[in-house]
Structures are given as structure tokens and as C-alpha cells.
Amino acid sequence: MKYKFILIIGLAVGISCESTKKTEEVRVVQEENIDVPKFNGDSAYFFVEKQLSFGYRIPGTNAHFQTGDFLVKSLESRGAEVTEQKFEAETWDGQKVPLRNIIGSFFPEKTKRILLAAHWDSRPFADKDPISPEMPMAGANDGASGVAVLLEIARNLALSAPENVGIDIIFFDGEDWGEAISTGYIEPAPGYESWWCLGSQYWSKNKHKPNYSAYYGILLDMVGAKNSKFYVEGLSQRFAPKVVDRIWGMANKLGYGSIFINSKQGEITDDHYFVNNIARIPMVDIVHYDPVYGYFGDYHHTLKDDIDIIDKNILQAVGQTVQHVIYYEK
Numbered sequence: 001m002k003y004k005f006i007l008i009i010g011l012a013v014g015i016s017c018e019s020t021k022k023t024e025e026v027r028v029v030q031e032e033n034i035d036v037p038k039f040n041g042d043s044a045y046f047f048v049e050k051q052l053s054f055g056y057r058i059p060g061t062n063a064h065f066q067t068g069d070f071l072v073k074s075l076e077s078r079g080a081e082v083t084e085q086k087f088e089a090e091t092w093d094g095q096k097v098p099l100r101n102i103i104g105s106f107f108p109e110k111t112k113r114i115l116l117a118a119h120w121d122s123r124p125f126a127d128k129d130p131i132s133p134e135m136p137m138a139g140a141n142d143g144a145s146g147v148a149v150l151l152e153i154a155r156n157l158a159l160s161a162p163e164n165v166g167i168d169i170i171f172f173d174g175e176d177w178g179e180a181i182s183t184g185y186i187e188p189a190p191g192y193e194s195w196w197c198l199g200s201q202y203w204s205k206n207k208h209k210p211n212y213s214a215y216y217g218i219l220l221d222m223v224g225a226k227n228s229k230f231y232v233e234g235l236s237q238r239f240a241p242k243v244v245d246r247i248w249g250m251a252n253k254l255g256y257g258s259i260f261i262n263s264k265q266g267e268i269t270d271d272h273y274f275v276n277n278i279a280r281i282p283m284v285d286i287v288h289y290d291p292v293y294g295y296f297g298d299y300h301h302t303l304k305d306d307i308d309i310i311d312k313n314i315l316q317a318v319g320q321t322v323q324h325v326i327y328y329e330k
Contacts, residue, residue, distance in 0.1 A: 036327045037156035041316030047148035056136040057122040059097040071102050078158035080104030083208040091177045092186050092195040099173040101199045103208045106157045110166030114326050115217035118146025119175030127180040128301040138306045145224030149319045165329045172271050174198030200271035204278035216243045217283030219272040223318045226311040230260045231289040234267035240282035251321045259317050265289050
């Protein structure tokens with residue numbers, strides 16, 4: 001979307017709440033005259049539906065294989081340079097599963113990089129579900145929502161390049177096959193620090209390019225559920241406070257201050273933990289926090305995590321915020 005067009009729309013709207021958001025967006029764009037594509041929440045919602053249409057994205061299944069191929073083709077169709085990391089990992093319950101991290105590099109000639117990430121696998125059992133804890137879960141929010149936002153960002157990157165940075169999108173595999181609630185903690189396999197986040201652990205030790213680094217990273221995990229709130233995750237604040245300030249500050253300028261709550265909560269182990277600690281890239285985790293249930297919400301690892309809980313407006317808020325952050329990078 002061109003700058004002049006944004007300005008006209010912003011001036012034409014009335015004084016509704018939506019108008020306020022658009023006016024704020026115009027003000028941000030007008031300050032520095034930067035062309036930021038419009039993030040389409042409907043398109044991101046479609047990408048959630050598309051992932052779910054393949055079936056449960058459990059590593060080693062046909063649905064997982066088909067989803068991975070779809071992600072590769074989607075990135076390639078947007079002009080990304082795609083790398084696949086295929087490897088085998090052992091899970092806490094003794095299974096050996098084929099995994100693949102999928103990396104799409106946009107504008108690889110640019111030396112300053114920003115890393116955007118989400119996990120694309122789904123948990124093989126809904127162990128928090130009160131009725132059917134042994135059943136697989138769709139994972140609409142956990143992690144199809146983050147992948148969907150990044151696919152829509154990739155669509156926009158194909159149309160308009162940020163002026164100052166190249167973008168790497170990583171879809172991490174094997175994030176969600178950690179221990180079941182009923183088992184408690186189980187000592188990780190040799191070479192791993194956790195049964196969770198197997199893909200990000202592997203990538204952090206075996207980057208897709210020798211000596212690869214990024215100025216910073218943004219992880220999206222559970223970013224599409226209705227009524228989501230994104231508080232500042234504690235590990236993000238500890239490792240990347242300036243990036244936190246950029247993201248939450250931009251969200252506020254865009255009119256999303258009621259969704260991005262600038263208040264620090266506790267630290268969690270997510271893919272960003274290993275990117276920060278092993279890869280040494282400062283990475284922020286944008287992840288749903290519920291003041292009543294804590295991180296992730298009441299649908300987490302239950303059969304409720306289906307398309308019915310996804311909200312296009314939440315996808316829009318996250319996607320537009322992240323896009324503004326990367327296009328405004330100096």
C-alpha cells in the first residue's frame with residue numbers, strides 16, 4: 001500500500017474506534033514517510049485454515065509432510081531463497097521422528113538481517129483436555145496462527161522490500177512434543193536441553209548458513225485467539241529489552257495498546273530461549289498471556305484449540321505491528 005493512499009484513507013474515516021486506529025497508523029507512517037504494506041487479517045485467517053486442512057501436523061505423519069511441502073512452496077512462490085534442515089530427533093516417549101526446519105530468506109544480499117519465527121508442528125495429544133487427553137489437537141492457535149502471520153508477511157515482502165534489512169523466516173519443527181502432564185519431568189536425550197523445542201535447539205547449533213546471525217529475532221507463538229493479550233515475556237525483556245520497546249511501542253502507536261500490554265510477566269521456555277542462549281541472537285517472544293490462566297489460555301493443549309477460537313482482528317494486530325517494526329528498521 002502506497003504512502004499517499006494510506007494518508008487519504010486515514011483522513012477520510014470518521015471518529016469511530018477503528019478510525020482512531022487508522023489515524024494513528026497514518027501518523028506513524030507520516031512521521032518518516034515509510035511505505036508499509038497493509039497486513040490482511042482475512043488472508044492470515046485463510047492460512048490458518050489451510051494448515052488445518054491437511055490434518056494434524058504431527059511429525060512423521062502424512063499431514064505433517066504435506067504441510068511442510070506447502071510451506072516450502074509458499075515461501076518459494078514469494079521469491080524467498082528456501083533452505084530445509086531435515087533431521088531425526090527422539091521424543092520423550094521413545095519415538096524417533098523425522099523433522100525439518102524450513103527457512104525462507106528474503107533479500108539475501110542484505111547483510112543486516114531480522115529473524116522472524118514460529119513453529120509449524122502440532123502436539124500429538126491434547127493432554128490438558130478434561131475429556132479426551134489422548135486425542136491429537138488441531139493446534140489452530142498453537143502454532144498455526146504464528147505460521148499464518150508469517151505467511152502473510154511473506155506475501156507482502158514479495159511486493160515491497162524493507163529499505164534497510166533482509167528478512168529470514170524460520171518455521172521451526174518439533175516444538176510441541178514435550179512431556180505429557182501425567183509424566184512430569186523426564187531427563188532430555190543426550191545433546192538436548194529439553195524435549196520441547198527440538199527444531200530450534202537443532203537450528204541454534206546448526207544454523208542454515210555458516211556464521212549466520214541476525215540483528216534480532218521475533219518469535220510468534222499463539223498469536224490468533226479471540227481476546228488475546230500480549231504481555232512482555234520475561235526472558236524477552238532480559239535478553240532483548242530494546243526490541244521489546246520497539247514492538248510494544250509500535251503496537252501502541254498503531255492503536256493496539258489494549259492488546260499489547262506493556263507489563264512484564266514471567267519467563268517461559270519457548271523457541272526463543274534456545275535462539276537467545278545457544279544462537280546468541282536476541283529474540284522476543286510474542287505469546288498470549290491470560291491474567292487468569294497464565295500463559296497460553298484455557299484452550300492450551302486441549303481440543304478447544306481449533307479454528308473456532310481464531311480471530312482475524314488479533315492476527316491483524318500482530319501482523320501489522322511486526323510489519324511496521326521491520327519496515328521501520330533503520
